[in-house]
Amino acid sequence: MTDTKVPSTPDPGVEVAGRPSYGRLTSGEQALVAAAADLVPLLRDNADRADRDRKLPEENIAALRDAGLLRLSVPAAYGGHAAGMRTLLAVLEEVGRGCASTAWVLSIFYSGGVFAGLLGDPVRQRIWAGNPDTTLCGVIGVPVPVRTVEGGLVLDGQWGWASGLHHADWIGLDVVTERDGAPERGVALLPTAELSTRDTWHMAGMRGTGSDSVVAEEVFVPEEQFLSFARSATGAYRRGGEDEALTRTPFPEGLMVPFIGSLLGMGRAVYEQIVEKLRAGRPVVSAASLHARAVDAPGVQANVADAATLIDSAVLQAGRAADDIDRAAVTGAALTPVVQARLRVDISYAARQIRQAVDLLLDVGGASRFDLSSPVQRIWRDVGTASRHPAFTAEINRERYSRLLLGLD
Template sequence: MSIIMDAPRTTEAARALRADLVERAAGLRPLLAGNADLTDREREVPQENIAVLAEAGLLSLMRPARYGGLQTDFRTLLEVGREVGRACGSTAWVTSLLNANAWFVGLFPAQAQDDVWADTPDARVAGVVTPSGTARVVEGGYRVSGRWAPASGCAHADWAVLGVTRPDAEGTSDAVGIVLVPMSELAVEDTWFVAGMRGTASNTLTGEDLFVPAHRFHSVPEAVEGRYATPFTDEALYQAAFVPAAALVLTGPQLGLAAAAVDLLAERAPQRRLTMTSYASQSEAPTTQLALANAASLADSAQLHAYRAAADLDEAARAGTFPDYDARARMRMDAGMAAVHAREAVRLVCSAQGAASFGESNPLQRVWRDIETSSRHAVLNPEVAAEIYGKSLFGIRGTVSVMV
């Protein structure tokens, strides 16, 4: 599916690089899968995983080429996230979010980007864009305080993108923003005790009265409308629509989890009897065949929705146009449907495999826990996405959420 639903302006060089990166990710799958139980049990992605991902260039997909990054596109991020997700959901989530937060940094003024990468071009960035902190204006910048969660990837990050409100700017486009803060100035509270995606270590970041220079603040309302602070307007990647991008980056790991579940059913069903029936192999039973067909089709549908949104996102950015409200609503709907279809694919596989799916020694239970958790991220909420999209189809806009 390397070119299906791809943005028309994608060059052959970009497709070749994408294929190479996906192949690199595939080559890491045995190691990542071998560490998946440890990742889940220890509630953190092992440093070994991070090291091999970094060495393969898979943590620099969204970093500007100016700092040695690969500066790829959202389709590439999805495909890499899917491939890593076939081995380990938590590792894929961290991979996707560290890359996504690098993209957020690429929207900031040049000085802010230099703060992060000029001296340490391999610096990694975690983040929570939910505005759960406050920023108070002082000379030269802001004093920022707050608690931010869940901060996926913070265990492996050097910087953090954090959402804030500015009470002094209420009613203006600066009332809500994101700021850049070094991880060395933040405390990490161990709060990530969850059923799924346990290894993401999405803990809580805290800070009190931190000084943030003015150039490290970016207005969220301005970003939602495509008005970014980066002066490098010829870099298409950092002209992509803010909200669709923020939602879409979460789907790659889920595409991988759905694919992993389908693979597990195809691999294990031939070796197992269908209990309390005459079938010596589950693969001989029409019920299992139908389950596999439907799960595989749902996994494909999830990909097609995600890849369509990525194509729209990447193509508009390359064309130098900003998608209108209705187009952005459809992209958000696509991201939500990708999560729903991926989750349903896993559910069908679990039902086909029965209670054995939930044995602790069965990797399927971890896949199920991971997708049940990750597919319910607030930015992906399919019901909210459907309401936004449905209203937009009737010409009703801007009544549900500013995050479109």
């Protein structure tokens, strides 16, 4: 996005009960965040259905499309917003207030667009020239061996779990092949219509992401639709110009940071619902209580303050990570090893802070929040599942960070 920055005072922080501040977004970026916020009532109404059906309602995808949010990472040349990470997290936080699974899938679509944008113009035109709202998901983590043949690759295997699969037009699959006697790993992009699916997504939380598995049976992928990790590390896919900044997104950190956006929205959603109940005068059901209303108890007040602070801290840490990604994309400068490690720690701790905040709020929200009719119990399951994604493994991320800080690596 290239429109003029809106003048603002220095960012004073985040108001949990209101719309958070994300620094100096442009007017166009602010419009995207506002469009996401407008979708919250619809997404909230559909969230139980997404959880029950284990995939997003078509109505949710249509709403994202109508709001222009499927174009967040589409290059400007193809009618997209080419939005940076700060904008993405602000959008995802709003979407996540309404439906955690929808926000997660939208983050996947964003990353899919970043990957596709790295490829040559013929492939980009194939994907977006006729439809800038084309959606791309992906599976990266465990590469599946494939064969190199003349003109491309032949895929035969299974990949899981593919979040957003049921609403994606294209998909990027983590593959490894042998070339010149050495393994070469990368992502093969192809239309989802060329694959079959297997019903493998049976989870306690984030059920609406529909993260089933995909199966390829002797599927040919042209060489021009293969993105080599080795070549990407050398900057081979980068493009110049302000509108192509996303092609300079640091990998893999630039694909990990988006995941935190939906969790920020979940934290705010639980906060808003619990605080609303407390303000409405929820009674204390305890013979030992000195207060008729829960809101008047100092312990309840302390939990709310602590939860708000944890959510604020998570937003601030995520925002710092987003700024690092955006700065690297704009300047083309590589992230230092210390910054790479800190980015992972930032989002890991942000995820933990959201989980802790939700637990504190539930401690004062009452056992009725776990009734199956309460949306809070669904969000609690979503937080528990999403915050344990491999991107948020603090036990591993902090070891790497500490070794760099101490000069051991």
